[in-house]
Amino acid sequence: MSEFLPTGIQVTYLVASSLFILGLKKLGSPATARQGNLWAAIGMLLAIVATLLDRQVLNYELIALGLLIGTGIGAIAAYKVAMTDMPQMVGLLNGLGGAASALVAIAEFWHLLGSHSTISLDANISIILSVFIGGVTFTGSFVAFAKLQGLISGSPVTFPLQQPVNALLLIGFLVCSGYLLVVPDNLPVFLGMTALSLLLGILFVIPIGGGDMPVVISLLNSLSGVAAATAGFVVMNNMLIIAGALVGASGLILTEIMCKAMNRSLASVLFGAFGGSAAGVAAGAAGGDKSVHSIDAEEGAMMLGYARSVVIVPGYGMAVAQAQHAVRELGDQLEKLGVEVKYAIHPVAGRMPGHMNVLLAEANVPYPQLHDMEDINPQFEQTDVALVIGANDVVNPAARSDSSSPIYGMPILEVDKAKHAIVIKRGMSAGFAGVDNDLFYKEKTMMLFGSAKDIVAKLVAEVKQL
Amino acid sequence: MNEALIAAFFVFVLASFTGFEVINKVPPTLHTPLMSGSNAVSGIAVIGALIVAGPRDTNLSVILGLIAVILATVNVVGGFLVTDRMLQMFKKKEVKV
Numbered sequence: 167m168s169e170f171l172p173t174g175i176q177v178t179y180l181v182a183s184s185l186f187i188l189g190l191k192k193l194g195s196p197a198t199a200r201q202g203n204l205w206a207a208i209g210m211l212l213a214i215v216a217t218l219l220d221r222q223v224l225n226y227e228l229i230a231l232g233l234l235i236g237t238g239i240g241a242i243a244a245y246k247v248a249m250t251d252m253p254q255m256v257g258l259l260n261g262l263g264g265a266a267s268a269l270v271a272i273a274e275f276w277h278l279l280g281s282h283s284t285i286s287l288d289a290n291i292s293i294i295l296s297v298f299i300g301g302v303t304f305t306g307s308f309v310a311f312a313k314l315q316g317l318i319s320g321s322p323v324t325f326p327l328q329q330p331v332n333a334l335l336l337i338g339f340l341v342c343s344g345y346l347l348v349v350p351d352n353l354p355v356f357l358g359m360t361a362l363s364l365l366l367g368i369l370f371v372i373p374i375g376g377g378d379m380p381v382v383i384s385l386l387n388s389l390s391g392v393a394a395a396t397a398g399f400v401v402m403n404n405m406l407i408i409a410g411a412l413v414g415a416s417g418l419i420l421t422e423i424m425c426k427a428m429n430r431s432l433a434s435v436l437f438g439a440f441g442g443s444a445a446g447v448a449a450g451a452a453g454g455d456k457s458v459h460s461i462d463a464e465e466g467a468m469m470l471g472y473a474r475s476v477v478i479v480p481g482y483g484m485a486v487a488q489a490q491h492a493v494r495e496l497g498d499q500l501e502k503l504g505v506e507v508k509y510a511i512h513p514v515a516g517r518m519p520g521h522m523n524v525l526l527a528e529a530n531v532p533y534p535q536l537h538d539m540e541d542i543n544p545q546f547e548q549t550d551v552a553l554v555i556g557a558n559d560v561v562n563p564a565a566r567s568d569s570s571s572p573i574y575g576m577p578i579l580e581v582d583k584a585k586h587a588i589v590i591k592r593g594m595s596a597g598f599a600g601v602d603n604d605l606f607y608k609e610k611t612m613m614l615f616g617s618a619k620d621i622v623a624k625l626v627a628e629v630k631q632l
Numbered sequence: 633m634n635e636a637l638i639a640a641f642f643v644f645v646l647a648s649f650t651g652f653e654v655i656n657k658v659p660p661t662l663h664t665p666l667m668s669g670s671n672a673v674s675g676i677a678v679i680g681a682l683i684v685a686g687p688r689d690t691n692l693s694v695i696l697g698l699i700a701v702i703l704a705t706v707n708v709v710g711g712f713l714v715t716d717r718m719l720q721m722f723k724k725k726e727v728k729v
Binding site for chain 1: 640651665677691
């Protein structure tokens with residue numbers, strides 16, 4: 167594949183790579199983000215056009231058809247998807263990218279097999295890596311998608327001997343790969359290696375629960391980049407290597423940020439199967455006769471309406487109930503009454519990085535009202551009412567005080583320091599981590615039971631009458 | 633290892649460092665757009681797909697390449713458009729304030 171592509175194509179690739187780097191840079195700042203996305207898109211267009219001019223590319227009609235179909239599906243999906251479904255959308259797109267990279271490697275293998283030339287060791291290693299990473303990204307992303315979409319259970323799926331089975335499959339993969347390095351043109355072993363990669367992708371995501379999804383989605387994002395880069399090694403194309411490496415690095419940064427926000431190592435997210443092991447502890451701890459204070463929407467509205475400052479803490483429950491518009495309306499009504507309204511966003515609230523920010527932006531919540539964890543935590547002591555909507559683990563004081571708790575050490579929003587807290591929740595079930603939440607039993611915490619959307623709508627109606 | 637492979641490794645490692653430098657310190661508001669935007673960039677696999685789908689034959693290699701072209705194009709187009717849609721919402725709100 168060491169063809170000398172015409173200089174023009176290479177120069178265009180260089181321009182496109184620069185546009186990717188500048189575009190990603192601009193995506194990092196709110197004022198320039200939209201322009202950055204546009205620049206990256208132009209870079210992609212240039213790269214595609216340049217590749218079409220390659221003298222190896224002759225199959226114009228079918229390629230045009232493929233591009234057209236892909237564009238149609240992509241455009242429709244991008245305009246139809248609801249903002250609450252964004253984590254699934256990103257997961258799905260990751261999977262497609264991974265699948266494409268794996269397919270490129272498989273197609274190249276088939277091509278080399280048919281040409282009866284010997285497959286070099288370099289090419290062989292690249293192909294195996296590309297099939298493995300691309301395959302894992304593909305099936306892993308689809309499992310993540312299915313979990314987020316509710317097609318399969320969002321909680322960790324575990325089975326007996328899970329780790330030994332995984333280890334065995336991994337060893338199987340390594341044996342197949344090792345064999346292929348010695349005997350490259352063995353098709354059955356190659357297919358077996360591919361199947362094992364796909365299976366490993368499924369088994370890698372299936373034991374990971376919903377609350378850990380921000381980490382998984384970021385990691386899969388990173389992997390989709392690495393898959394593209396390895397495909398670049400397969401076809402020896404710098405454009406693929408550069409763009410893939412950029413995405414791999416950015417995904418890794420996000421993964422690290424998410425892990426830090428949960429005070430967990432990547433290994434414990436991937437192999438810990440949270441929830442499952444913690445449930446037993448929680449059940450034991452909840453044995454005591456603790457009581458909660460339950461109020462109705464009218465009392466809740468009184469507390470909110472007569473407060474001086476209210477901090478709203480949204481969580482995954484708000485996303486599930488699609489309550490973001492009702493929440494914005496509540497915020498507006500409270501501001502009319504002279505209440506100071508702020509929103510506190512935990513970095514891992516929701517199912518992907520920045521999930522809450524996207525939803526509140528969709529509902530037109532003014533940007534200056536959104537506060538990061540570091541920013542808002544010192545302010546809770548001066549807050550009259552903290553309104554928790556469908557969040558649980560991220561406001562659990564046990565993370566600060568109880569060293570035996572599975573979430574001990576995780577940075578939380580210090581809602582318990584506010585003068586009062588109102589918690590909107592569907593029932594008393596534990597959060598994703600399977601841990602009981604002391605916040606609910608505190609003297610100054612009021613519970614409002616029901617779906618976030620209904621309750622917030624009732625609160626809006628009651629506040630209007632104040 | 634041949635020279636081309638060494639050169640490719642240089643490109644890979646340097647691009648990774650560039651990625652780390654460029655994307656450090658992104659505010660949480662932009663985490664989702666950054667992810668979906670970079671996701672669209674990873675659809676660059678479309679280029680590899682175009683190359684393997686290039687020959688004027690109908691063999692399995694070309695067919696797999698064409699499937700890869702479709703999947704990667706969905707990734708690229710869907711990723712960039714959905715990112716733009718999100719960022720548009722962010723923009724609208726900033727103007728209002």
